[in-house]
Amino acid sequence: MNKVRWTFWVPLALFGAFIVLVGVQLFRPANDEVASAMIGKPLPEFDLRPASSTRPGLDTADLSDGTPKLLNIFASWCVPCAAEAPQLAELERAGANIVGVAVRDRPEDVAAFLSRYGNPYSRIGADDVSEVQLGIGSSGVPETFVVDGNGVITYQHIGDIRPEAVPLLLEKLREAGQ
Amino acid sequence: MIAEFGLAALWLAAALALLQLVAGVAVLKQGETASPAISALVRPSAAIQGVLAAVAFLALLVVFHQTDLSVKLVAENSHSDKPWIFKIAGAWGNHEGSMLLWVTIMSLAGALIALLERRLPEPTMIATLSAQAFTGLGFYAFLLFSSNPFERLAPPAPQGMGLNPLLQDIGLAFHPPTLYFGYVGLSIAFSFAVGALITRQVTPDFARAMRPWVLGAWIFLTLGITAGSYWAYYELGWGGWWFWDPVENASLMPWLAATALLHSASVLAARDALRAWTIMLGVVAFSMSMIGTFLVRSGILTSVHAFAVDPERGSFILALLAINIGGALTLFALRASTVAEGERFSVTSREGALVVNNVALSAILGIVLLGTLYPLLTEAFGVRVSVGPPYFNPVSAIFFLPMLLVLAVGPLLRWRQDSLGRVQKQVVLIAVVILAALAGVAFSTSIGILPLLGIALSLGIAVASFMPLIGRSILRVPLATWGMVVAHFGVAVALFGAACDSAFTQERLLAAQVGETTQLGPWTVTLEGVDPVAGPNWTAIEGRLSARYGDGRPTEITPQSRNFWTPPQETNEAALLTRWNGQLYAVIGEEGEDDRWQLRLWWKPFVTLIWYGGALISLGGLLALIGRVANDLRRRSVQRRGATRRGEQPS
Amino acid sequence: MNVPLKPKHQRLILVLIALAALIGAGLLAAWALRSQASYFFVPSEMAARPPEPGQAVRLGGMVQIGSVKTDADGVTVRFVVGDGEARIPVRYAGILPDLFVEGSGVVAEGRLGADGTFVADNLLAKHDENYVPRELEHMTEAQMRAAVEETTQ
Numbered sequence: 001m002n003k004v005r006w007t008f009w010v011p012l013a014l015f016g017a018f019i020v021l022v023g024v025q026l027f028r029p030a031n032d033e034v035a036s037a038m039i040g041k042p043l044p045e046f047d048l049r050p051a052s053s054t055r056p057g058l059d060t061a062d063l064s065d066g067t068p069k070l071l072n073i074f075a076s077w078c079v080p081c082a083a084e085a086p087q088l089a090e091l092e093r094a095g096a097n098i099v100g101v102a103v104r105d106r107p108e109d110v111a112a113f114l115s116r117y118g119n120p121y122s123r124i125g126a127d128d129v130s131e132v133q134l135g136i137g138s139s140g141v142p143e144t145f146v147v148d149g150n151g152v153i154t155y156q157h158i159g160d161i162r163p164e165a166v167p168l169l170l171e172k173l174r175e176a177g178q
Numbered sequence: 179m180i181a182e183f184g185l186a187a188l189w190l191a192a193a194l195a196l197l198q199l200v201a202g203v204a205v206l207k208q209g210e211t212a213s214p215a216i217s218a219l220v221r222p223s224a225a226i227q228g229v230l231a232a233v234a235f236l237a238l239l240v241v242f243h244q245t246d247l248s249v250k251l252v253a254e255n256s257h258s259d260k261p262w263i264f265k266i267a268g269a270w271g272n273h274e275g276s277m278l279l280w281v282t283i284m285s286l287a288g289a290l291i292a293l294l295e296r297r298l299p300e301p302t303m304i305a306t307l308s309a310q311a312f313t314g315l316g317f318y319a320f321l322l323f324s325s326n327p328f329e330r331l332a333p334p335a336p337q338g339m340g341l342n343p344l345l346q347d348i349g350l351a352f353h354p355p356t357l358y359f360g361y362v363g364l365s366i367a368f369s370f371a372v373g374a375l376i377t378r379q380v381t382p383d384f385a386r387a388m389r390p391w392v393l394g395a396w397i398f399l400t401l402g403i404t405a406g407s408y409w410a411y412y413e414l415g416w417g418g419w420w421f422w423d424p425v426e427n428a429s430l431m432p433w434l435a436a437t438a439l440l441h442s443a444s445v446l447a448a449r450d451a452l453r454a455w456t457i458m459l460g461v462v463a464f465s466m467s468m469i470g471t472f473l474v475r476s477g478i479l480t481s482v483h484a485f486a487v488d489p490e491r492g493s494f495i496l497a498l499l500a501i502n503i504g505g506a507l508t509l510f511a512l513r514a515s516t517v518a519e520g521e522r523f524s525v526t527s528r529e530g531a532l533v534v535n536n537v538a539l540s541a542i543l544g545i546v547l548l549g550t551l552y553p554l555l556t557e558a559f560g561v562r563v564s565v566g567p568p569y570f571n572p573v574s575a576i577f578f579l580p581m582l583l584v585l586a587v588g589p590l591l592r593w594r595q596d597s598l599g600r601v602q603k604q605v606v607l608i609a610v611v612i613l614a615a616l617a618g619v620a621f622s623t624s625i626g627i628l629p630l631l632g633i634a635l636s637l638g639i640a641v642a643s644f645m646p647l648i649g650r651s652i653l654r655v656p657l658a659t660w661g662m663v664v665a666h667f668g669v670a671v672a673l674f675g676a677a678c679d680s681a682f683t684q685e686r687l688l689a690a691q692v693g694e695t696t697q698l699g700p701w702t703v704t705l706e707g708v709d710p711v712a713g714p715n716w717t718a719i720e721g722r723l724s725a726r727y728g729d730g731r732p733t734e735i736t737p738q739s740r741n742f743w744t745p746p747q748e749t750n751e752a753a754l755l756t757r758w759n760g761q762l763y764a765v766i767g768e769e770g771e772d773d774r775w776q777l778r779l780w781w782k783p784f785v786t787l788i789w790y791g792g793a794l795i796s797l798g799g800l801l802a803l804i805g806r807v808a809n810d811l812r813r814r815s816v817q818r819r820g821a822t823r824r825g826e827q828p829s
Numbered sequence: 830m831n832v833p834l835k836p837k838h839q840r841l842i843l844v845l846i847a848l849a850a851l852i853g854a855g856l857l858a859a860w861a862l863r864s865q866a867s868y869f870f871v872p873s874e875m876a877a878r879p880p881e882p883g884q885a886v887r888l889g890g891m892v893q894i895g896s897v898k899t900d901a902d903g904v905t906v907r908f909v910v911g912d913g914e915a916r917i918p919v920r921y922a923g924i925l926p927d928l929f930v931e932g933s934g935v936v937a938e939g940r941l942g943a944d945g946t947f948v949a950d951n952l953l954a955k956h957d958e959n960y961v962p963r964e965l966e967h968m969t970e971a972q973m974r975a976a977v978e979e980t981t982q
Contacts, residue, residue, distance in 0.1 A: 008454075018551070019500050021554060026493055525839050537851065541850050545858045548859070552862050553866075562869035573857055573858060688903070
């Protein structure tokens with residue numbers, strides 16, 4: 001019987017190994033957000049049609065007119081984008097020039113979104129196939145990029161803008177202007 | 179208001195689970211001296227807990243039906259324009275809702291055993307219900323602290339984000355709950371196993387009490403896997419029916435364990451053998467349910483079906499897993515050697531055959547588990563791999579095919595001891611069928627070795643599955659035996675379908691102009707036109723194909739390539755044309771140059787038998803379940819009558 | 830039924846069969862996993878140490894702009910996948926995933942042909958806004974992170 005007894009511990013040992021393995025894997029990729037490799041590089045060439053009737057569309061030249069800007073990737077179907085609307089409004093009040101890229105969206109949905117949550121954007125381009133979004137190294141919505149006056153990306157904020165992130169973004173915007 | 183009501187019901191249910199656990203543990207600690215007042219608390223708390231959890235789930239259904247957009251979960255997963263059935267289904271088509279469904283089913287099942295099960299000694303029942311409450315508490319904590327489905331959203335959203343279009347499908351709306359019934363049924367088996375271990379009452383009665391729950395869980399798992407496979411087949415548009423995707427494996431592994439448990443429990447019930455092994459399988463089966471849920475929910479494995487990645491939730495489930503399963507396995511290691519050895523039997527006996535079945539199923543389970551976890555293992559060393567059919571198919575077949583041979587012969591053997599000589603005639607007949615089929619198919623076609631073996635074995639099993647009926651009066655055969663016959667025949671049917679699909683499928687990929695005709699096996703298919711069409715939340719291009727089988731009349735089929743909004747997604751809607759002997763499967767792709775449209779056509783002989791076989795297997799399970807439960811009820815009423823008679827005699 | 834049982838003996842046989850089968854399953858699985866698992870390559874890795882021709886592997890990278898060509902049959906597509914360091918030509922016959930566009934990421938399942946062309950059986954290019962496959966995390970060009978396996982919810 002003694003010989004058999006240790007075999008009863010084998011399942012527990014195997015299970016322990018499993019727990020260790022997945023535990024390690026679970027905590028290792030602690031951050032799924034990936035920083036864009038485009039930081040410090042100029043924007044790719046693009047020319048987007050207007051996403052709503054109230055604002056002009058967006059092309060690369062608009063982003064290299066000498067003024068640093070915030071480039072906000074959003075979509076009307078994305079709940080965190082609605083959550084960051086007050087912070088974008090605050091940034092606009094603080095003097096930031098914000099341009100938007102609406103990802104895979106319909107004009108009427110964008111219009112409804114803007115009328116409900118406010119429109120802090122000076123220009124909004126419609127990115128129907130995620131071309132710009134992918135091109136500037138954004139993997140999700142919302143994301144916000146700081147672009148200097150020469151069209152070079154200097155900073156990337158992943159996820160919705162929480163109130164505590166507003167001063168940081170303003171600071172990065174100021175740095176980009178220097 | 180309704181959301182708060184539901185949340186309150188959930189908290190109350192959790193509190194009752196705690197009471198159930200504390201009272202149960204107190205009774206077990208005190209043993210004989212336990213106060214009857216405390217032990218009288220256990221069953222009612224389980225029952226009321228079940229009702230409260232059901233109320234909470236009902237509240238969630240109501241807020242989803244009303245599309246109450248002030249509830250975060252509704253805003254994220256529903257849309258006021260959706261048909262009501264998908265609004266309801268949206269309640270469990272997401273992480274929080276599905277966990278609430280899980281908890282609800284689990285506490286309802288707990289309530290049922292608390293109210294109905296009287297066969298086992300009371301201490302064992304109390305230990306079982308305590309184990310159930312312990313597992314339940316973990317899930318309540320998970321829901322309340324990390325996945326509250328009733329969380330409010332301020333301000334309310336103007337419109338919901340919609341339900342994922344891939345999930346807007348009636349089959350898929352009811353697919354997860356079906357699997358959950360299975361997973362949770364196994365949690366009852368787990369509780370029974372832990373209860374029996376704690377009180378050292380591993381008896382045939384324990385197996386009989388556990389068996390209906392295992393059977394029920396197994397029926398739902400079989401149905402869920404069958405439906406899921408059909409969904410993947412027509413929705414993904416890849417023409418395959420099983421991809422060895424981690425999510426599919428997550429549902430297959432509990433099924434393999436449950437199938438083994440089902441068979442070992444019947445040995446324990448009938449012959450009082452395989453005691454420790456049955457307990458072990460009871461623990462393993464539920465472990466597989468939880469591991470599957472963990473792998474799917476934590477996003478630790480990437481998959482076609484992957485749910486949102488959330489490491490916090492993943493670690494919560496992992497902690498639950500470690501506590502529950504780790505605890506049960508420790509208990510097993512400590513107690514299993516004190517569970518007395520069961521009755522003995524010879525190798526050539528019904529038990530012997532069932533042991534082979536159990537070993538083979540466990541081996542396949544291990545193979546699938548290793549294959550599913552291997553990418554995780556290599557990633558720990560910085561190597562990225564994926565494991566697919568080239569691994570799973572041949573390696574599992576090495577154990578699956580011999581198991582099928584035993585499946586053909588095992589049911590013919592007697593319990594305890596038998597010899598192959600006694601069933602010589604039947605064995606020879608089965609062997610002749612298999613060898614004749616092997617030779618016939620091998621000479622007439624040139625197909626792979628696995629499909630060839632599959633076809634031959636399926637014919638052999640189809641014949642063998644009815645042999646247990648020979649020499650018996652058909653009307654006197656117990657329902658449970660019919661269940662076995664039907665289920666085993668279902669295995670043959672599904673295997674035949676799968677083997678034919680992999681052996682004889684013909685595929686044609688072409689770029690066709692409107693009016694162009696192509697041949698595919700016995701089919702003549704013409705592209706009649708391509709039109710834009712629109713649905714409630716999608717637009718699509720739809721190909722009109724006319725398909726003619728041999729010289730028959732043409733039938734129109736319309737594959738679509740759909741574009742959804744909110745959230746944006748694109749899907750291929752395959753068009754299927756079903757005949758008794760197979761299916762024509764058509765997918766339309768993009769418009770290429772010079773007005774040509776990409777078409778992909780498959781002719782899949784007998785492919786539908788895969789799912790009919792799955793349905794037959796479930797039907798067999800259902801027959802067995804009805805037979806077993808009816809037997810139990812009959813026995814109980816006989817005992818009661820006997821008891822009343824004895825009670826009357828003295829007077 | 831009167832044949833004397835040798836219970837200990839019979840039991841031992843069963844236990845040995847079971848143990849042998851389970852250990853065999855483990856060894857078999859370990860061996861098969863080493864040889865059958867399909868490894869993930871980026872183009873520079875594939876160029877530096879190519880896999881055995883015929884071995885099932887996956888190739889992930891960015892579809893080079895201007896490289897997508899359709900053959901005369903209308904269904905065979907040829908394109909080049911690159912990662913900024915190396916470029917691998919790919920051939921695929923089938924219906925292209927909806928989000929397969931030049932300049933975006935792709936994961937191709939298939940094998941490397943003897944002529945150095947990667948023959949894909951399947952392309953995964955679905956893009957989900959909130960999801961990045963872990964395989965693409967460390968690639969050299971940012972755009973590649975967008976190549977995403979299809980997900981639901």
